[in-house]
Structure formats: C-alpha cells, structure tokens
Amino acid sequence: MRVAKDLVAASATPIVLGILAEGESYGYAILKRIHELSGGELDWTEGLLYPLLHRLERLGYVESSWQAVTGERRRKYYSITGAGRAELAEQRRQWETVVDTLKGIWLGPGGEQRIGIPPAHLA
C-alpha cells in the first residue's frame, strides 16, 4: 500500500521538522530516514524534499550550512531553529487532533472496528 500524494504532501513539513529535531542532517540521510520510518510506504521524491527544505529555510524553520566531506566536495546540512521547533509543536497538535478524530470515527463508541484498517497504523 502506498500513501496518497496529497497526504504525503500534507505530512511532509512535520515529518522533515521532526527528523531534524532529532539532530542536524542532510538531504539523502533525511530521505533514507523517512523510508526507514515508514517501512518504504511513504513515497518521497527529491523533487518534494529539496524544494521543501528550501522553503522551510526561507520561512526560518531550518538553517543550512555547507560542511566539507571527502575531498573537495561539500554537503549541505540542515538543522532546526527555535521557530522550527515551535512550528513542529503546532503541527503536532493539529495532527493529533486529526488522528484522534479519525480514531473516534473508526473505532466507534463501542470500540468496535467499523472500517478494516490495521490498528497498528492508528496507534
């Protein structure tokens, strides 16, 4: 099962900010981490990640710095800022509301499952 494009796009910002909250990182590593965390079900492309990182940087949620890696090459590292953490907390609050609402609907008042979704995904 693949997650729909709209949903991937909507969850992109909190996911990236959440990963950067763990510590500074760079594009390829962020993408790998997302892949790992979602078990390969979130279909992220470079075309989604890099423009998003640039937008978050423009908005002041992340900061970037070029750091030397092997030889003459350098790599662009991103780290979360204070404003980024605040935004992440806000997004998390909103997502929890959405998830709680969905849980309420799907699990019903009696706790009986009305729609066949594996409970693991809702936990």
Add this chain to the structure above:
Amino acid sequence: MATKGPDELEAQFEQWRGYVRRRRELAATDVEELEDHLRGSVAELTGLGLRPDEAFLVAVKRMGSLDELSREFAREHSERLWKQLVLSGGADTSAVARSRQDILVMLICATGAALSVKVPELFGQHIVSGPDETAAFYARNFALFGLPWLAAFLAWRRRARPAVIGALVGLFVAGAVAANVYRLADDSQSVVLTAVHLPIALWVVVGLAYVADEWRTSRRRMDFVRFSGEWFIYLVLMGLGGGVLMAFTVAIFNAIGIDQGDFVGGWLLPCGFMAAVVVAGWLVEVKQGVIENIAPVLTRLFTPLFAAVMLAFLVALLWTNHALDRNMLIIFNLLLVVVLGLLLYAISARDPLAPPGLFDRLQFGLVVSALLIDARVLVEITGRIGEWGTTPNRAAALGENLVLLVNLAWSAWLLLGLLRRRAPFVRLEHWQTAYLPVYALWATVVVVVFPPVFAYA
C-alpha cells in the same frame, strides 16, 4: 575494470552536472546538493553489490525526470524564472569585477553628461527663463551633451584603439563646430533643421563607438541597429519614470508652498535626460541576453496593423482623390521612417536561413503600399514646390523622402526576390547595413551645407 570504475563514474557525474546546469530553475548550489544526493544513492547501491556504472544509472533513474524535478524547484523558486539584472554579487568573480567596473564607468559618463548640459550656464546660457537666443543654442547643441558620453562609455567597453578614439573625438568636435559656426537667426528654419539632423549624424558616430574596430562588418552594424532600438525603448521607459518623478516633485513641494518649477525645469529634466541617454546604453549592454529584445516583438505586433492601415489609406486616397496639403510631406516622411523601422527590426530578429513565410509577405505588402502612397504624395508635392519655391524645410523634407524612398524601393525588390526564392535573405540585411552611412551623410549635408546655400534662412 576496478581501476577504471571511479574515473568512469566521475566522468558520468561530470556529464550529469553539465546537463543539469542548463536548467534555469536549478541554482549552482542546488545542483551541488542534488549531486551529493546522487552520490549517496550510488554509494548505497554499490554497497549492495552493483557496479558503479549500474549504480549510477539506477540512482539517476530513481531521482526521476529532470523536468518534474525542475518544476518542483520552480514552484519554490519562481523568482529564478524571472531573469534578474544582477548589479553586484554572484558566483563568477571576474564577471562581477567587470560588471562593477562597467557600473563605475557608466556612472562617471552619466554624471559627465548630466553636468555638461549645465556647463553653458556658466557662460550665461540659462535653460530656464533664458531669451530666444538661449533656446536656439540648446536646440542646436542638445545632442552634443549626452551622445559624446554615451560614445565614450561604449568605446571604453569595446577597448577601442587610439585610432577609433581619435576619429570619435574628431567627429564630435566637427559636429560641435558645424552646430555653432553659422550665425543663424534664432527663429530661422535652419536652427530647427540642425536640431533634428545633428542628432542623426551624431548617432551614427555613436554607432562607430559601438562597432569600434569592426565597422566594416555587416553583422556588427546590425547589432548596432538592435542596440538603437533597445536603447530607444529603455529611454522611453526611463522617460515615463522620470515624468512621474517630476510630477510628484512639483506637486508635493507645491503642497507646502515651495515652488520647485525652476529646479525641475533647470536641473531635473535636462540633467536627468542626459544621464538617461548614457544609462539606457549601459542597460542595453548589460541586459543583452538577460531579457528578450523588445523591439522585434513590437515589430511583429505592429507590422500587420500598419499594413492594414496603409492599404485602407491607399484605397481611400484613390477613391476620394482628395488634394494633399503641401505641408504634410513631413507626415509622410515619418510614415516612411516607421515602415523602415518595422522592416529593420524584423530583419534584425529574423533567422537568415528561414524560408520565406507569411510574415515576409506581409512585410512586402507593407513596403509596397508605403511606396505607392509616397510616390503619389511626392508627385503632388514636387509640383507644388516648383510653384511656390523652395525653403530649407521643403528641401530637407524632399531629400529625406528620396533617401527613404530609395532604401524602401530596393528593399521591396529584395523582398520580392526573397519571396520568389531568387535572392537569399542576407542580401536584404547587407543592403540595410550598407545604407546606414547614407543617413549620416544626408544629415551632415543638411547641417553643414544647407545654411550657406539657403542664406542662413
């Protein structure tokens, strides 16, 4: 194979970089970041046992189509699609140093032009509230304040040889002498004629500064034609901005009871205009290639419209057979100038190798109808001049008409050849560029020869 692998991989990365850099949406740092990503991907795949070249192919494939990637970047960085005029900063240091020097020299030349227009005031020629004599002085000389500075800027940019610089100085001095040597009455026709024709002659001198050493080549002359069109458009645009500035200056100072009329008329307008002459030239030079040229676009837009109007006029002229006003020759001269301009800018933007198309036919129609109208006008007016005698104005107007008529008649012939695939397009281009000195020559004749011939009338 093992030793060849890394080199081959680097070559592939090199190729990929070259390919991706052509995308305007992707900045150099984006390409670097994406390359780092690609390298991460390749390293992971080779770790899984793939050969480097295979890993590279798979990694590139995973990145997805470049079109899609660019589109996503463009959504975030839409400003990159609007090419900006970079005044300073940027990656290429030598180019930046060059453009800084350009700006510095441009500022010197623009300031020089702005100040030169005020120099005559030191000798009592006040622009504001001066007598007729002053007005006539500025009318005769106004081209001499801005154009030498524009030529100086261009000569500096071209690193012109001393011989070219000498020729430029000589020609501008000759222009200054020609404008002031005759004792013309302030209300004489010759003053007006000099005011109109000296700028034309001096513009061709600016052209010499533009083409510098390559003044014989048709291509460079055509570049100057393009330059002229774009320069004019920038000047008009700056004029619009300047008009707004002046209107506000007067209005807001009036609101607090201070009259700024003299400052605007005596400083802002003349100095601003002369500086704009240089700044427009600089803009065309640095903006070359940054934006599409606008003159050919306007040409494409207006050629069909002008052709339609001229055909309608031709029909009306033959239908009504109305008598023409003898003083209207100047209007028909201007019409020919517009037609010639449309022709020239269409030529300047046309692919020389393209086969004749609908637009060439339209243009042929435009030129032929202009010629027919003008022939009709000319017959009537020469008759009347014979009747009423010549004045400097009539002689100049008649001469211009002939100069333009010859150009357009031969252009029509060459266009016909092009449409019938008998003559290559390049002949039309060569004809136009070879004809450029004729305008200068005629303008010089009007400025230098006319006053004595017509007894300084």
